[in-house]
Amino acid sequence: MEADLLRHYGVDLLDWHRGRLTSRRLAVLVRHLPRDSALLRELHGEAAEWSVTEHLLAAAVDQLAEANWMFATVNRDEDSEPPEYPQPVPRPGQTPDTEDEAGPDRDADPLPSLREMQQFFA
Structure with a gap:
């Protein structure tokens, strides 16, 4: 000090x-x-x-990655595999074990199917 x-x-x-x-x-x-x-x-x-600016930028990058993932999932061929869910930008103080870093819990809250996403965006 x-x-x-x-x-x-x-x-x-x-x-x-x-x-x-x-x-x-x-x-x-x-x-x-x-x-x-x-x-x-x-x-x-x-x-x-990390200031508020860095946290807001990381949140914006995460939201853009999720929007791109949704777009790619909805517009893929039905016989192709869905794209992998994007990983969030690492933030200080968080470990990859936490829910925010690991993405959605696929067992507890499964990702929507292609048909469900197309119905949502229709």
């Missing part, structure tokens, strides 16, 4: 000990450290590097 404060703000933590830096000011400086600081990466891991 001290290296982050020194690098970004030019603050020496000994100033807090010596009484030249108030606890309130130190707390404000720590709260406003940049996302790429070592402290935030240590506390939050890879998630510290």
